[in-house]
Amino acid sequence: MSKILKNSNQKDVETLVMEYANLSNLFGNAVETGNHKDANKIYKELMNVYKQIKLQGGLSSSSFHRLLSSPSVGTRLWSATHYLAVSYEESKKVLNSLGDIPNSLLAVSAKITLDEWEKGRLIL
Numbered sequence: 001m002s003k004i005l006k007n008s009n010q011k012d013v014e015t016l017v018m019e020y021a022n023l024s025n026l027f028g029n030a031v032e033t034g035n036h037k038d039a040n041k042i043y044k045e046l047m048n049v050y051k052q053i054k055l056q057g058g059l060s061s062s063s064f065h066r067l068l069s070s071p072s073v074g075t076r077l078w079s080a081t082h083y084l085a086v087s088y089e090e091s092k093k094v095l096n097s098l099g100d101i102p103n104s105l106l107a108v109s110a111k112i113t114l115d116e117w118e119k120g121r122l123i124l
Helices: 002-009 013-032 036-055 062-069 073-083 088-099 105-118
Strands: none
Touching (some): 013 036, 013 062, 088 105
């Protein structure tokens, strides 16, 4: 019975992915506008939602995969980062394309993320 209660309190993967998309978009906007206080708060929430998605095996879900082509740069950045362990080649394409955005702090982050992953220094 406790297992049923535990599962009923958990959000489903679809709901978590929608939260992740919203938070990663908000994070990207905060970074690009230089609002580090909001970015830091949003980051904490985003990582909590990411952990829940990961624990439920949602990183390989089709709903999470769709985030790689989101119109939001922040969402593409985070989803590609967190998708690296699922599909390196697909994530690499997304991160490389983001790295080409002129005058973007998120572009710099995309380049650094890919570089750190390839050097084996990024743990997700």
